[in-house]
Amino acid sequence: MISLRILVLEQQAVQRSAVVSALQQLGVAEVLQASSGEQALALMQRQGGIDIALCDLAHHGMDCLDFLNYAGQLSIIQAVILYCDFQPQLQRAIEQMVSFSGLELLGTLSTPIEVKALHTLLQRYQRRAPATTAYPLVTSTLPDEQDLRRGLALGEFRAFFQPKFLLASGQVDGAEVLARWQHPSKGLLLPKDFLAAVLAYDLIDEMFKQLLVQGLSLLGMLRREGHSLELSFNLHASQLLEAGLIDHIRRALGQYQLSGTDLTFELAENELLEIGPKIQESLLRLRVMGCGLSIDDFGVGFSSLKQLCHLPFTEIKLDGEFVRKIQEPGSQAVITSTIALARSLNMALVIEGVSDQKECQALIRMGCEQGQGFYCAQPMSSHELLSWLQAPFMAGQKDD
Structure with missing residues (x-):
């Protein structure tokens, strides 16, 4: 089992289920799910931070990038993987971005997500921070x-x-x-x-x-x-x-x-x-x-x-x-x-x-x-x- 704590932020239930299923096939033990940025923030406020967020860039409600900025400022996410039906120019522009408020961008995926491509991006995080590393404590929390x-x-x-x-x-x-x-x-x-x-x-x-x-x-x-x-x-x-x-x-x-x-x-x-x-x-x-x-x-x-x-x-x-x-x-x-x-x-x-x-x-x-x-x-x-x-x-x- 991959010792990672991962959040899937996706509004569409079918697509969210597909991403969660791909993670489970890879042996990810702990997967949190949210249909909106607001829900994701509230969820992490109750259950603590995560290692990686998988976010749909076409996300409704609280915009995906806004959510990542807030989460990065609060130090409750370490890295991010973005997925969407990317146009080539948009994908290149995103891949050139170093970070969102200090978050590491592991890469981008096109939909439907392929398990092999997802595994490759997850390994990038594992090489940077081995699974045996103690989970980082959240240094800042939302107001009560x-x-x-x-x-x-x-x-x-x-x-x-x-x-x-x-x-x-x-x-x-x-x-x-x-x-x-x-x-x-x-x-x-x-x-x-x-x-x-x-x-x-x-x-x-x-x-x-x-x-x-x-x-x-x-x-x-x-x-x-x-x-x-x-x-x-x-x-x-x-x-x-x-x-x-x-x-x-x-x-x-x-x-x-x-x-x-x-x-x-x-x-x-x-x-x-x-x-x-x-x-x-x-x-x-x-x-x-x-x-x-x-x-x-x-x-x-x-x-x-x-x-x-x-x-x-x-x-x-x-x-x-x-x-x-x-x-x-x-x-x-x-x-x-x-x-x-x-x-x-x-x-x-x-x-x-x-x-x-x-x-x-x-x-x-x-x-x-x-x-x-x-x-x-x-x-x-x-x-x-x-x-x-x-x-x-x-x-x-x-x-x-």
């Missing part, structure tokens, strides 16, 4: 569900706001709403500390609704003072599977006498890998309400040009990784091509991760207009944002 529910009930989850701005003038052009947990004993926690647990325990809608109320309250206050500001909220694709959340957003806008044009909703590019009819309908309903739709972390996922053309998105947010490497020809090529793509599709383009004047000026020369990052302002509370807006920082005029 009871603690999360208590924090939500007591209003400890707070909206922070990070401005978006026009690169050339420094004029504020909106703000992204970011979640923070003001924990009574652990202090101010960032999403990396709790978001995986919020998803795992299916509390993402409750947290979003609280952030929405805080954001709309701020917009109402600004309107009374004669100011306008567009707010961007992050949504997970799984939240759009049911119409209830869209109806909640519509009612909330009516309650605060605000328009859908005041809001933009951001979805990570990785979550667009495969969008079903229900999610497409929800996206369309948001657009009909006047809300903007933004593709977040663009450039690090695997969305297609076909999706960009046919889904009702209005904005692209280019991942900050390309700004950090702006001196490299490859990053420059990605930035300039994304500018051309956004213009051809009549979509706005926001550059994430602008951290200093040098980056800002380089982006302006390349034709970028909108940006977001610490060069303009760090995320701040609603009270801090109100004070900041009274004397906005002019990014284009800052001296280093």
Whole structure:
């Protein structure tokens, strides 16, 4: 028997059963099964970490790559094998990736999975870490569900706001709403500390609704003072599977006498890998309400040009990784091509991760207009944002 602890993450029951059967033929003694990333995280929270995750790259719900990033950050997975009906170019690109948040990519498999090919990839892990090696202890765990529910009930989850701005003038052009947990004993926690647990325990809608109320309250206050500001909220694709959340957003806008044009909703590019009819309908309903739709972390996922053309998105947010490497020809090529793509599709383009004047000026020369990052302002509370807006920082005029 192969002394490995393996997770099979697959939504389709038939395909999941086939993968488990292949592992059992190879003598793998302990196989965990999950149909969604949320379920997998909750399962490992109860039963501990694993050696290898076998993940379907076309996975629904919590996107496969998002799940791997969370699991890697929590140190509950050591290595990963991806499988899908890969196109040759996509397979080569994935095989060139070194890791997902520190995870070792053992390789990729096409479907249907062949037992011999699977055995070859498992042996790569065995050579790196022999079966006799003691199983590594989990060094970090998800927050406790009871603690999360208590924090939500007591209003400890707070909206922070990070401005978006026009690169050339420094004029504020909106703000992204970011979640923070003001924990009574652990202090101010960032999403990396709790978001995986919020998803795992299916509390993402409750947290979003609280952030929405805080954001709309701020917009109402600004309107009374004669100011306008567009707010961007992050949504997970799984939240759009049911119409209830869209109806909640519509009612909330009516309650605060605000328009859908005041809001933009951001979805990570990785979550667009495969969008079903229900999610497409929800996206369309948001657009009909006047809300903007933004593709977040663009450039690090695997969305297609076909999706960009046919889904009702209005904005692209280019991942900050390309700004950090702006001196490299490859990053420059990605930035300039994304500018051309956004213009051809009549979509706005926001550059994430602008951290200093040098980056800002380089982006302006390349034709970028909108940006977001610490060069303009760090995320701040609603009270801090109100004070900041009274004397906005002019990014284009800052001296280093």
